[in-house]
Amino acid sequence: MKGIVKGMGVTLKNLTKKKITYQYPDVPLQMPDRFRGVQHFDPEKCIVCNQCMNICPTECIDLVGKKNPDPEKKGKVIDTYDINFEICILCDLCTEVCPTEAIVMTNNFELATYSRDDLFKNMEWLNDNNTNVRKENSINLQPKSIPSKAKKEVK
Amino acid sequence: MIRTEELLLNVGPQHPSTHGVFRIIVKLDGEVITEATPVIGYLHRGTEKLAENLTYTQVIPYTDRMDYVSAMTNNYVLCHAVETLMDLEIPERAEFLRLIVMELQRIASHLVWWGTYLLDIGAMSPFLYAFREREMIINMFNELCGARLTYFYMRVGGVKWDAPEGWIDKVRDFIPYMRDKLDEYEQLVSGNEIFLARVKGVGKYDAQTAIDYGLSGANLRSTGVKFDLRKNQPYSIYDRFEFDVPVQTEGDCYARYLVRFEEIKQSLRILEQAVEQFPEDGKIMAKVPRVIRPPEGEVYTRIESPRGEIGCHIVSKKKPQPYRLKFRRPSFVNLQILPKLLVGETMTNLVTILGGIDIVLGEVDG
Amino acid sequence: MSDQKHVTEMDPKEAKKEIEENEVVEIVEPSPNQAKLDRLVDLVKSNIAEDAVEEAYINELDRDLPSIVIRSPYWLKTAMMLKESETLKLNYLRNVSGIDYETYFEVVYYLLSMSTDNQQDICIKIKADREDPSIPSVTSVWNTANWNEREIYDLLGIQFPGHPNLKRIMMPEDWEGHPLRKDYEPIDPEV
Numbered sequence: 001m002k003g004i005v006k007g008m009g010v011t012l013k014n015l016t017k018k019k020i021t022y023q024y025p026d027v028p029l030q031m032p033d034r035f036r037g038v039q040h041f042d043p044e045k046c047i048v049c050n051q052c053m054n055i056c057p058t059e060c061i062d063l064v065g066k067k068n069p070d071p072e073k074k075g076k077v078i079d080t081y082d083i084n085f086e087i088c089i090l091c092d093l094c095t096e097v098c099p100t101e102a103i104v105m106t107n108n109f110e111l112a113t114y115s116r117d118d119l120f121k122n123m124e125w126l127n128d129n130n131t132n133v134r135k136e137n138s139i140n141l142q143p144k145s146i147p148s149k150a151k152k153e154v155k
Numbered sequence: 156m157i158r159t160e161e162l163l164l165n166v167g168p169q170h171p172s173t174h175g176v177f178r179i180i181v182k183l184d185g186e187v188i189t190e191a192t193p194v195i196g197y198l199h200r201g202t203e204k205l206a207e208n209l210t211y212t213q214v215i216p217y218t219d220r221m222d223y224v225s226a227m228t229n230n231y232v233l234c235h236a237v238e239t240l241m242d243l244e245i246p247e248r249a250e251f252l253r254l255i256v257m258e259l260q261r262i263a264s265h266l267v268w269w270g271t272y273l274l275d276i277g278a279m280s281p282f283l284y285a286f287r288e289r290e291m292i293i294n295m296f297n298e299l300c301g302a303r304l305t306y307f308y309m310r311v312g313g314v315k316w317d318a319p320e321g322w323i324d325k326v327r328d329f330i331p332y333m334r335d336k337l338d339e340y341e342q343l344v345s346g347n348e349i350f351l352a353r354v355k356g357v358g359k360y361d362a363q364t365a366i367d368y369g370l371s372g373a374n375l376r377s378t379g380v381k382f383d384l385r386k387n388q389p390y391s392i393y394d395r396f397e398f399d400v401p402v403q404t405e406g407d408c409y410a411r412y413l414v415r416f417e418e419i420k421q422s423l424r425i426l427e428q429a430v431e432q433f434p435e436d437g438k439i440m441a442k443v444p445r446v447i448r449p450p451e452g453e454v455y456t457r458i459e460s461p462r463g464e465i466g467c468h469i470v471s472k473k474k475p476q477p478y479r480l481k482f483r484r485p486s487f488v489n490l491q492i493l494p495k496l497l498v499g500e501t502m503t504n505l506v507t508i509l510g511g512i513d514i515v516l517g518e519v520d521g
Numbered sequence: 522m523s524d525q526k527h528v529t530e531m532d533p534k535e536a537k538k539e540i541e542e543n544e545v546v547e548i549v550e551p552s553p554n555q556a557k558l559d560r561l562v563d564l565v566k567s568n569i570a571e572d573a574v575e576e577a578y579i580n581e582l583d584r585d586l587p588s589i590v591i592r593s594p595y596w597l598k599t600a601m602m603l604k605e606s607e608t609l610k611l612n613y614l615r616n617v618s619g620i621d622y623e624t625y626f627e628v629v630y631y632l633l634s635m636s637t638d639n640q641q642d643i644c645i646k647i648k649a650d651r652e653d654p655s656i657p658s659v660t661s662v663w664n665t666a667n668w669n670e671r672e673i674y675d676l677l678g679i680q681f682p683g684h685p686n687l688k689r690i691m692m693p694e695d696w697e698g699h700p701l702r703k704d705y706e707p708i709d710p711e712v
Contacts, residue, residue: 001348002346002348003345003346003347003348003350003351004347004348004349006342006343006346007342007343007344007346007347009342010339010342010343011280011343020287031297032297032298032301034297034298034299034300034301034316034319035297035301035302036301036302055212055213057209057213057214057216057217089216089220089305090302091216091305091307092301092307092315093212093213093216096315105301134301195690195691196689196690196691196692196693199691199692201700203676203701204676204700204701239582239583239584240582242582366612366613366635367612367663367664367665368664368665369613369614369615369663369664369665371615380635382635387640388640450582452580452582452583453580453582453583453629454580454582454583455583455586455616455618455629455631455642455644456583457615457616464615466615466616466631468616468618468629468631470620478620479618479620479621481616481618481619481620483615483616483618487668487672488665488668488669490668491664491665491667491668492664520691521691
């Protein structure tokens with residue numbers, strides 16, 4: 001019996017403590033800057049190097065480039081860019097290899113939908129997803145020390 | 156005239172106490188199990204086959220999804236195998252970061268086990284306590300690498316992110332906090348008479364059987380075999396730290412409980428030393444070619460994951476993709492002993508014994 | 522990482538070059554594990570048969586791991602001997618892997634002794650034909666082999682005569698083909 005009483009003591013002590021649960025859908029969840037959420041895509045920056053498509057471990061990126069409409073300029077511009085979030089695992093490799101930071105991570109993560117078809121996101125959608133964009137994106141451009149931010153830990 | 160009949164009972168694949176999609180067909184005589192046949196493979200995703208068409212870097216996120224309770228150690232075993240093949244020297248700071256996250260992961264994983272195990276055998280609140288503390292570790296990981304479960308933190312040659320400012324201090328602050336909480340856990344559960352009655356003497360096996368079945372981790376150490384890869388075949392920088400390998404001799408579920416509980420304390424001890432010795436500055440990536448092509452050959456590396464010995468066997472043909480990649484998955488090997496342990500036990504003990512082995516189905520099915 | 526004789530050097534300008542050749546410095550002295558390997562080979566040869574060992578070498582890439590290739594008909598007898606042997610006592614089977622080398626199959630066993638203080642890994646390989654592959658089961662020697670051999674049978678299609686319950690373990694019972702074979706073609710690619 002002694003052990004049970006002791007355990008009950010712990011429970012009683014914790015009764016008076018501050019609640020630690022987080023009222024998630026009612027209160028939005030703040031994610032740290034490095035959080036890997038849904039990507040933001042900037043067609044202006046893309047140089048159609050295909051690196052993101054090649055590095056993707058699940059082959060969820062589809063892109064098509066076209067000739068630059070400006071005859072003065074060389075190279076290609078992006079025509080269509082789709083990510084299939086049914087299979088995207090948000091592993092960060094596409095943003096890691098992107099030489100121009102055309103594709104970057106954001107802190108947005110709420111992707112739940114009623115239909116699987118809605119998980120197929122095109123260039124327009126990815127371009128509009130421009131809130132909470134991650135500040136440090138490429139591993140190569142990473143600064144030596146990161147300025148400290150406000151405490152984000154959930155207490 | 157009373158007549159008894161054998162009853163065939165199907166437990167799972169969807170059952171809360173099986174911790175995933177695990178099915179076990181038991182033959183019952185009254186309440187006593189006479190035969191048990193585990194059926195696995197419901198979560199088989201063919202990681203090993205997929206890996207043959209992926210580069211080494213691309214395989215790492217797949218390892219996250221094998222043992223999803225302990226993704227950091229899975230990341231490490233693959234990176235370690237490739238690094239051994241390439242004979243790479245890892246920067247000091249990267250090794251420290253790896254070690255710190257692996258030990259934090261061990262604590263987080265054991266906390267999940269502790270909470271769910273007690274939930275299995277009827278104690279509801281420890282689960283909430285354990286997940287409260289685990290949440291802190293996960294928040295730290297989230298801040299470090301941007302994910303809460305599938306970290307994909309390590310790369311061949313180092314780690315992706317350096318520790319953000321103040322992160323190491325958070326780890327430092329976490330150690331005394333966790334010690335304090337462990338005392339609370341002990342008061343809450345370890346002396347509880349109902350708990351002791353449920354686990355003492357249940358699922359007993361001796362050291363000989365454990366070795367014969369190739370058990371590893373706490374399942375092996377609970378029988379008195381002092382075998383921990385961090386000590387016996389050191390990898391990374393574990394040989395620089397002082398820690399004990401907890402051992403129990405009874406070989407029952409209670410012994411396994413005690414071993415894992417003590418392991419949390421030992422991990423805290425390692426963490427304490429690691430944050431003290433953490434190098435001020437330094438690189439976090441070794442010089443690695445852009446396309447990783449390990450030399451032709453074969454390597455088998457093994458490390459101590461929270462569940463036991465996780466191994467990675469690579470056959471390389473000097474291509475960016477592995478020719479054959481095989482993971483020695485501790486849950487898969489440890490689970491083999493289950494049918495043997497169940498014979499003669501009552502149905503209620505099935506949950507106790509299965510929980511005591513500590514399996515993760517993502518790893519069992521590969 | 523204790524491998525000192527085998528030094529690999531990296532070209533610093535790796536960004537420019539796509540492929541990098543690893544420069545291997547000549548190995549001057551024999552491996553410290555050479556004596557262990559010789560003892561192991563002698564033991565197998567004297568106890569089992571003169572032609573039981575097909576090949577024996579030190580795997581330098583894997584921390585000088587002593588590796589031997591045993592001819593498949595002698596495997597079960599050798600396994601028993603290795604486990605019972607007073608000097609080796611290889612009672613812990615840590616890993617079993619099956620590999621498809623396209624012209625033949627290979628099953629690799631990694632063994633360790635838990636009873637002696639000298640915990641040296643040993644790697645043992647058995648080869649099997651591409652057509653109708655079969656390797657004697659060692660489940661009776663080490664119980665670890667049980668599910669591992671089933672997995673290899675399931676995914677690579679190697680038969681293990683002597684296995685108590687050689688059934689598919691990962692794939693469904695009615696699955697066609699063995700997925701880890703290099704020439705595997707799924708019947709229904711949509712699955």
